[in-house]
Structure formats: structure tokens, C-alpha cells
Amino acid sequence: MSIQRQTLREQIETEIMDRVGAGEFRMGDNINEVSLSEELGVSRTPLREALISLSQQGVITRVSGKGFRWAPIGANDFTEAVQIIAALEGLALRLTPASELARIGRELAAQAHEFTASVSSAADIHDHDDAFHALLASGSPNKRLAETVASYKLALRRYERLYVGNADLMERAAAEHEAIAEALLANDLPAAIAALEANWLNSVPRIINALKAKVPAV
Amino acid sequence: MSIQRQTLREQIETEIMDRVGAGEFRMGDNINEVSLSEELGVSRTPLREALISLSQQGVITRVSGKGFRWAPIGANDFTEAVQIIAALEGLALRLTPASELARIGRELAAQAHEFTASVSSAADIHDHDDAFHALLASGSPNKRLAETVASYKLALRRYERLYVGNADLMERAAAEHEAIAEALLANDLPAAIAALEANWLNSVPRIINALKAKVPAV
DNA sequence: ATTCAGTATACTGTATACAGAAGTGAAGGG
DNA sequence: CCCTTCACTTCTGTATACAGTATACTGAAT
Known part of the structure; x- marks a missing residue:
């Protein structure tokens, strides 16, 4: 192993992104x-820099x-980002060779099952979700797309924090994840993409409600 | 009018992007x-910074x-970027309110017609193409999407330079632009998106051939 | 009491200085 | 003759210093 400088x-x-993900900064404040x-x-x-x-x-x-300043958190911003990342992940699936789709579906299903079996900490939840989406896009040969998706995913962390602790929301999200995996296993790409987009778009009202509850006047 | 600082x-x-667009730097070289x-x-x-x-x-x-260093120019990089921007512009169209589509189609057609009437310089060609794509995405309320698309468009400038001077390639691209406008005028969103994606994806082999001709061993 | 001008302060934007790593080339050893 | 090594140069990465702008505060005038 080579030491990485x-x-x-x-x-x-x-470090900053970690802290942002942990909710350490008040969004909207300006940075000194x-x-x-x-x-x-x-x-x-x-x-x-x-x-x-x-x-x-x-x-x-x-x-x-x-x-x-820390970008203010808001329903609009979240919605816009979700629309974009949903489209990009859909693209990643479309670019994935057909032969790979079933394998990815299998691994996704295994991962989803493993997750629901073991209740986890907040960090675990994030890691699992990241792994899920990374696996989803892993079949696409477009490396730049993968980077872009990962970057968006990271930026959405500060919203996803609102999920944590709400068992109902998480359960529904998990069910949607399984639906995506099943569609891929059945080699039904359009259904998988539809399920994927639905998963993202469903998250919008969920998060927005959570936002309104926690942060008055968003 | 307020003075813009x-x-x-x-x-x-x-300034740098202008010079890059003008082909002033050799891609692949490192920057001193x-x-x-x-x-x-x-x-x-x-x-x-x-x-x-x-x-x-x-x-x-x-x-x-x-x-x-200046990012090396290459077929792979171009292909990946095109796949992404095509998907994003398609998304922009899907997000555009149906009532706006016809208007945009009309304006696009007018613009395309005006362009083919007046043969232009290289800079004019770029400006026209940018205006075309900006108009295409103008109906979407997703501002972040518009910014992302514009950024990608700018990054692709260094490839589009290869078009300039080749009347045949430009003619075909212009025809495709008109096809997009017509589909929008007919309120046929799927056809418009298909034409849009075709326009982008067709550009890939065109550019790659031009690349091979100009830059040996890409 | 309120508003506006003037001043002081705090912070950003830019320039310069310093430290250390990467590249280069010549000298010496195999 | 080729390879290694060591000094030297060049350039990046980081710190510090300086300049200019925005903001907060004080005080006076209406």
C-alpha cells in the first residue's frame, strides 16, 4: 500500500462536508x-480554496x-436537486449494459435485506443509503456521471439528516428500494427507472414536511 | 442601473474560459x-481560486x-459529457409547463431560421448555439438545472470548436435543431426529447472523427 | 425620537513571502 | 555504456501581510 499524500x-x-452532514453548521449563516x-x-x-x-x-x-455563507436549506433547493439526481441515476441505469442489470438487482436486494434485518445508527443509515445508490450507478461505464451523482448525493446529506429517527419514513424508503431491486431482477428497466424516480420524488414531500416541523418558516 | 462589481x-x-473556447491552450499540458x-x-x-x-x-x-493541467481532450470524455447534458436538457423539457412548450418551439424555430439566413463567423455560431440551448431550457423552473446545463455547455466549447468551418456538419446540426423546434410546435414532447437526444448523440461520432483528423492518436 | 453623516471596526479580496516537494541534469560507480 | 545518486532548480502548497469594502456604531441635527 502506498501512502496517499x-x-x-x-x-x-x-472535514467540512463531514461536519455539514452532521448538521454542525446553521445553514443560511455566513462563514467567518x-x-x-x-x-x-x-x-x-x-x-x-x-x-x-x-x-x-x-x-x-x-x-x-x-x-x-452556508447555502440556506429550503424546499425549492431540495426539489431542484432531487429532480436532477433522479434523472442522472436514471441515465446511469439506461447506460448500464443489459447483462449487468440482473446482477446489480441481485446485489441491491441482498443489501436491502441485510439492512432491514439489522437496525442501525444514523451513520449506518447514511452509509447504507450511499452504498445503495453507488451500487445502483456502478454498472454505468460513464465515470463522470458517477462522480456527479456522488457529488449531488453528498450535497443532499444535509436534508437526509431529517429522515433519521423517523421509522415510518425510513420504512417506506426501504420498501421503495426493494421495489427498484425487484424491477431490475425482473429485467424490467423502465419499471426500475420509474421506481427510482418515484423513490426520489416521494422523498420531496417527506423531507419538506420534516423541514417545516423542525425549521419554522422555510 | 447598478454598477456590477x-x-x-x-x-x-x-477570461480563461474564453481563451479555452478559442483554443488558445493545448489540452493535456500542465499549467504554470x-x-x-x-x-x-x-x-x-x-x-x-x-x-x-x-x-x-x-x-x-x-x-x-x-x-x-488542462484536461486532456478525448473521445471518452466528450461522450460522457454529452450523455449527461443530453439527459439534463431532456429533463429541462420535461419540467417545462406544457403551456410554455409551444411558445419555446416558436421562438426556437424563429431563431433557427434567422440563423440559417445569415452565414456567420465562428463566434456567431457559438453564440447562436448557446442561445438555442439556453432558450430550450428556459421554460424549466429549475434554476439549478439551468446553471448545470450552462456549465456543461461551456465545458463542451473546446470540442465544438472542431465543428467550425465544416459546412456539412453544421448543416446537419441545423436541420436537427429545426426538428426539435418542430416537435415542440406540434406539442409532441416525447418526439422533441428524442430529437434532442439524437442531436447530441449524433454529434459524438462527428466530433470524434474531427478529433482523429486534427489530433492524431486521441 | 428619528434620521443621517461620519468614523471606527471587522472581514473579505488580493498580493507577497516562505517551505517543501517534484523535476532536472551532471557526476560517479557498476 | 547504463544506472544511480546527489545537488540544484523550478514550481506548487501554505502562511502571512496588505488593501479596500461593507457593516456597525456614535453623535449631532432636525
Whole structure:
């Protein structure tokens, strides 16, 4: 194994995204570069570079002259992102060779079953969901697409946090996951894509309701 | 009218993208920050920030420890990007309210007609194509989608340069544009999306052939 | 009491300086 | 003659310093 050198900027990026995923920052607040850099123990230069990089992913907003701020969380933003990622994952399935689809369906089903069997922590839930979607897109030869999807998925973390703890919502999502796997197992690509899009679009009202409950006046 | 303040980084970004679109840099070469910053008359800091920003768009690659380089141009990269943007523009059409589709079709047809009437310079051709695609996505309420599509479109500029000067290729593309407009005018959304995807996917072999002709061993 | 001007402060945007890694080439050993 | 090694150069990655803008505050005038 070769030691992988990592630049400060990259470390900062992952650190920030981890914290965002953990809900550590209040979305909508603006970012004080000095205090954040001190908190992370780095200088402003790599921090700014990391923020610029992340601002392309939609988690951070930049206002000219006023610096960066945590992108406000909102129903609109979530809906737009979901529409895009649903289309992209559908594309990934369409690009997957037919011979691969059944195998992926099989693995997805196994994974979904394994998950429902063992109740898990919040982190486990996220990891499982990420694995599910990564597996879903794994058959597509379009690497750039995979990267884009992963990036969107990461940006949606801050919304998915709202799921955690709500058994009902999670149960429905799990059922939808199984529906996708079954459609793939049956080699019914259109049905799988439809189920996939339904899974994403169903999540919109669920999350929005959770948002309204937690954050008044979104 | 309010004076629009623009930060150096933003100016650098557009400047670089313009030059990339003009084919000023050899793709695959690595970027010397010092010489480029001197050439642009700025310091390395805003230049680096611009490069980081652009590297998210696929025009610039970053190798840890070795700095930035112009993303190598290649058939694979182009194909992958086209698949994605085709899906996203199709999504934009699907999200457009039905009432808007006919209007957009009308405007597209008008624009296409106006274009074929007046033969134009290379820059005009790019502008027209951009306007066409911007108009195509203008009916979708998903602003983030519009931004993403625009960003991809910009990244594909360096490939589209290969079109310029080839009357045959351009003629075929123009015909496809008109087919899209007609389908929209007829309120036939699926046909429009199919024509749109065909337009994009047809461009792949065209561009790849042009690539092979100009750049040996891609 | 309110509003506006003026000033002070805090923070971003940019430039410069420094440190360390990657590349380069010549000298020496096999 | 080829390969290795070591010094040297070049360039990136990071830190710090400087400049300019936005914001908050104070005080005076209406």
C-alpha cells in the first residue's frame, strides 16, 4: 500500500462536508473565514480554496464582496436537486449494459435485506443509503456521471439528516428500494427507472414536511 | 442601473474560459501558475481560486502535488459529457409547463431560421448555439438545472470548436435543431426529447472523427 | 425620537513571502 | 555504456501581510 499524500485543501473539504452532514453548521449563516480557519488550525488560503471547491457543489453560496455563507436549506433547493439526481441515476441505469442489470438487482436486494434485518445508527443509515445508490450507478461505464451523482448525493446529506429517527419514513424508503431491486431482477428497466424516480420524488414531500416541523418558516 | 462589481477571480474565470473556447491552450499540458498569472496581470492567489473553480467543470484537472493541467481532450470524455447534458436538457423539457412548450418551439424555430439566413463567423455560431440551448431550457423552473446545463455547455466549447468551418456538419446540426423546434410546435414532447437526444448523440461520432483528423492518436 | 453623516471596526479580496516537494541534469560507480 | 545518486532548480502548497469594502456604531441635527 502506498501512502496517499493529501493536500490540506482536500482534508479541509472532507472535514467540512463531514461536519455539514452532521448538521454542525446553521445553514443560511455566513462563514467567518478567520474563525473557521482558526478552528480547523489552518490558514485562510487553503480554507478559501476548499470553500470555493465546495461552493460548486451547492452546499456553500458566495456573495461577491460578502464572502461565503452556508447555502440556506429550503424546499425549492431540495426539489431542484432531487429532480436532477433522479434523472442522472436514471441515465446511469439506461447506460448500464443489459447483462449487468440482473446482477446489480441481485446485489441491491441482498443489501436491502441485510439492512432491514439489522437496525442501525444514523451513520449506518447514511452509509447504507450511499452504498445503495453507488451500487445502483456502478454498472454505468460513464465515470463522470458517477462522480456527479456522488457529488449531488453528498450535497443532499444535509436534508437526509431529517429522515433519521423517523421509522415510518425510513420504512417506506426501504420498501421503495426493494421495489427498484425487484424491477431490475425482473429485467424490467423502465419499471426500475420509474421506481427510482418515484423513490426520489416521494422523498420531496417527506423531507419538506420534516423541514417545516423542525425549521419554522422555510 | 447598478454598477456590477466583479471580483478578480470571476474575471479570470471568464477570461480563461474564453481563451479555452478559442483554443488558445493545448489540452493535456500542465499549467504554470506563475507564468499564467503574469500573463493575466494578476497574482497567483485569485488565479488559483479561479482554476479550482474551473476544475469542478471538467476543463481543468488537478493532480495532487503537481498542480493543475488542462484536461486532456478525448473521445471518452466528450461522450460522457454529452450523455449527461443530453439527459439534463431532456429533463429541462420535461419540467417545462406544457403551456410554455409551444411558445419555446416558436421562438426556437424563429431563431433557427434567422440563423440559417445569415452565414456567420465562428463566434456567431457559438453564440447562436448557446442561445438555442439556453432558450430550450428556459421554460424549466429549475434554476439549478439551468446553471448545470450552462456549465456543461461551456465545458463542451473546446470540442465544438472542431465543428467550425465544416459546412456539412453544421448543416446537419441545423436541420436537427429545426426538428426539435418542430416537435415542440406540434406539442409532441416525447418526439422533441428524442430529437434532442439524437442531436447530441449524433454529434459524438462527428466530433470524434474531427478529433482523429486534427489530433492524431486521441 | 428619528434620521443621517461620519468614523471606527471587522472581514473579505488580493498580493507577497516562505517551505517543501517534484523535476532536472551532471557526476560517479557498476 | 547504463544506472544511480546527489545537488540544484523550478514550481506548487501554505502562511502571512496588505488593501479596500461593507457593516456597525456614535453623535449631532432636525
